[in-house]
Amino acid sequence: MSIDPPIIAMLSTSPIPVGSSIFFASALLTISVLVLLLLRRFLTLRATPAYLAIPVFLALALPASVVLLVPIDLASSSREGAGPTAIWLPDRLILVSWRIAYWLIFVLTWAILPLLGEYIDSGYRDPKGRIHYSIRSNARYQLIVLCCATVGLIYISIQNGFEFTSIKTLVMALAYVWGLVLAIYLMGHGLVSIPRTLFRNANVSGRLRRIQAHAPRLHDRLMDAINDLESLESQVTQLQRRKTGTALDFQEWIEELAETASPSPELRSGLLEQSDGPGTIPAVITERYLADLTRRLQRARHQKARFVDEWDRLVLSADDIQAIINSSASQKLEFNHSTHRSSFLSSLKLLNPYMRYHLYVHVIPNVRLGLGALFSAASVCIVWSELVKSLAPRLSVVTLSIVSYHKAPAQVEFGRQLIASAWLLYMCSAALVGVNDAKVWGNRALVRRNTYGESACWYAGLVAKLTVPIAYNFLTFLPESVRQNTTFYKFLGRFIDLTPLGKGFDYFFPVFILVPIGATLFNLYGRVQNICSWGLIEDDEDDLENNPGGYGLGGWREGRDLIERELNGLGGLGLSTRSGHRSPRPASRIDEESPAFSSSRTALLENSRAPRAPRGAAATITPMEDEDEENFFQSFAHRVKNTFETAGKPQWLQGDSFRLPRWMSNENSESNDGLARWFGGRPAPGGVRL
Structure with a gap:
């Protein structure tokens, strides 16, 4: 491997x-x-294959x-004579370390992890089918990258001439x-979050209200x-x-899928009756259909595990x-x-109750306030x-905390080395926190001991892809x-x-960090989402701001009731059996084997299968108010509001409602005559024809 000329001088x-x-x-x-x-927390290492781990x-x-x-590179490059009072390494070792780290990260993020995730x-069952699917899935992405690389190569060749180093x-x-x-x-996002x-x-x-x-x-x-998994x-x-037709050719595959699916009969009885009709599965079973069904099953199982863990x-x-x-x-x-608490501190038994x-x-709380200010x-x-x-x-604060301008050349000592490590670590942590804050990555998530393999590859690739640019962007703070x-x-x-374009981009593009900061500070994404969805989807913070009383469908009062039902063993999701939880209210706790628990669980599952109203819709029935949480004026306002909402219609207004003329309605219009046929006919009842 040839060594670049600017690096030869460092190899003494x-x-x-x-x-x-x-x-x-x-x-x-x-x-x-x-x-x-960390891998042990999010993956089952014994069950994870080596090609993934x-x-x-x-x-x-x-x-x-x-x-x-x-930080070691900064101290090593600024040493004088016998070396600085910091952690430093020879130039050759640092160069080899950078080459190994950079090119391994490059190959992992742009080739290995995307292909491995797909x-x-x-x-598919066989490795050949998996490899073909992975290559086809990444072909479009790699084609876009190749087109961008071609345009960039033309620009660099015009600017500096075409050489092997140009590639x-x-x-x-x-x-x-x-x-x-x-x-x-x-x-x-992370710097604000x-x-x-x-x-x-x-x-x-x-x-507690936000939860x-x-x-x-x-x-x-x-x-x-x-429901999707069922x-x-x-x-x-x-x-x-x-037992007939093309299904016999894939009987072993189907049996493997059936062995991994073992739901309880009471959970599946309702859906099996609805799924026996025609059109659920195709008449001809193909390998592609079974691979798609297997893929959806894997995603559904991990999606259920994700939400069970979050719940x-x-x-x-x-x-x-x-x-x-x-x-x-x-x-x-x-x-x-x-056996499983929400945090590590709550599981400690070294402290007395006082x-x-x-x-x-x-x-x-005071520590959180102090860290928040810091x-x-x-x-x-x-x-x-x-x-x-x-x-x-x-005038850069980061620069002044690392480099002393009154010294020539400026040395990076051990204390400033620690400060540089802290700055860089906080910048990387903010970028990783922004991954969860942005919420634009689909259904990928990290689940304790049960993370999906494709999600693990994606998150690992994202961490590797962000670190090197953040590290060099941190280096641009320095003189x-x-x-x-x-x-x-x-x-x-x-x-x-x-090239001038690359140098200018590196210095002026980071100014656009104000865009995600402003979007996070003022909840721009929630407001845009609220406008585009006509108020049917709102962020949790908007729910608290627009509905501080918690009334209506989706308010914090409904959430409080759901949590109470789960803690008392009435939720039907099995939290008490999964985490070993015991409710602090044994008097109201119902045994899981009792008929009351079975009927409550069945009712909850039936309600979950029923279509739900949107979160932004108003509730038809107002929940009971907590008198101890309201003052006199709030209570009076709620009573006046309930009086007007529950008042009956006067008799003189109970006649026939206004009816549209015949030419404006679609009653008794079986044929599509006139201008209607140019726009696809009349709409179905309750629909709109675009």
């Missing part, structure tokens, strides 16, 4: 720092252990090593540009996931019953927060005994540094003399600055 012999080398090796070992623990492990461990390598999600320059520059666009968008979440969670009662407001929507999605499993049952955590969190609120009177806090009360009521200041400093780095770099002296710049940065 230099002493090997023993202490720094030991620290670097220990840090890499620690990162590997932490990544394995190894790429996902590398896609998480290599970006973490990049966060470690940038390979897992294909639904390498194009590949690295395009990957950086795409990663920077995605990183700035996600980081803008992290401190805002801390501030909101400091208020215990407000946090209760989110409960109806999450419960609906859970019941929809259960519908697909009913198709498998029908295929298993078919469990929501119910347990609401129970813990309610226990914190109820402990204000006795100043003693006792959480319900359970100390636990002060911890959760006074210490933790992260708010950090977010402001990062945004300010992005805005002024090209105009007045000496030009410091930045250009690093190995990272000589390896990647000089290719980005090779």
Whole structure:
């Protein structure tokens, strides 16, 4: 492999720092252990094949090593004489580390993980069918990338002439540009979401209200996931019953699908009767149909597991927060005994009830407020540094915390190395938090011990794709003399600055971080979604702002009732059996084997299959009000409102309603004459013809 000329000067012999080398090796070992623990939390390592676990492990461990390598590179490039008072490594070792980390991340994000994700999600049984499906699914995406690469290659060839290094320059520059666009968008969301979440969670009662407001929507999605899975499993049952025709050719495949589907008869009886009609499964069974059915079954099972996990955590969190609120009177806090609690602190038994009360009521809220203020200041400093780095770099807060301008050349000592690591880690964390805040990634999600393989590949690829652009964007905060002296710049940065377009993009595009920040601060996405959907879909925060009383369908009062039913064993979702939860209200708890529980569970499932009204619609029946939660004026206003809404129509208005003329209605009009036939005929009753 040829070595680039600007890098040859760095390969001179230099002493090997023993202490720094030991620290670097220990840090890499620690990162590997932490990544394995993270994989163990979201994947079942024993049941995960090696072809999935190894790429996902590398896609998480290599970006973490990049966060470690940038501060070491800064200290190594600024050393004088015997070396700086910081962690530093020889130039050759840093160059080799950058090459290994960068090119492995590049291959993982642009080739291996996309193909592997589609390979897992294909639904085919044999590897050949999975590979063909994966290649076909990624062909369109790779074609778009190839077209963009062709246009970029023409631009670079015109600007600097065509050479072999032009292809390498194009590949690295395009990957950086795409990663920077995605990183700035996600980081803008995270810089607002992290401190805002801390501030909101400091208020215990407000946090409980938000959980209760989110409960109806999450419960609906859970019941929809259960119904979708039952519908697909009913198709498998029908295929298993078919003993003639083309189904015999795939009998072994169908039996495997039937073995993995084992729902209880009481859950499936309602849907099986509806699914036996014609049109549910095709007359001719093909391999493509079975692969599509297998793929939908896999997605439905993991989607159900996702919402079951979210619902469990929501119910347990609401129970813990309610226990914190109820402990204000006795100043003693006792959480319900359970094998799986909503947080790690709530499962500890080292504190007595009195100390636990002060911890959760006074210490933790104040800590959240302090961290919220600290992260708010950090977010402001990062945004300010992005805005002024090209105009007045000496005013950048991030720059002043790392580099001393009064020294020539500026050295990066151990303390400033730690500060650089903290800045870079917070920027990467903000981008990862923005992934959940943006909510534009479909049904992909991380589920404890049950994450779908395709989702694991996608999240790992996203982490790897964002880290290198964020690391180099962090390097642009520093003065030009410091930045250009690093190995990272000589390896990647000089290719980005090779053309005026690349250099200008790197300096001026991060200003657009104000767009996602403004959208998150002022809930722009929720408002646009509300306008486009005519008010039928709203965010949880809008629900609380527009309906603080919690009345109507989908309010926090409905969520509170759903959580109470689940805690009392009446919800029918089996939380008590899954998490070992025991309700603090044993008097009202109904045994799961009793007829009351069975009838309640059946009614709940029947209601979940019935079509639900939209969340924005007004409720026809007003729930009972809590007198202790309203003052006199609120109670009086509700009584006046209920009086007018429940008042009957006067007799003189109870005649026949106004009826449209015959020529404006579609009554007794069987034929499509006149102008109607030019627009596709008349609409069906209750429909609109476009």
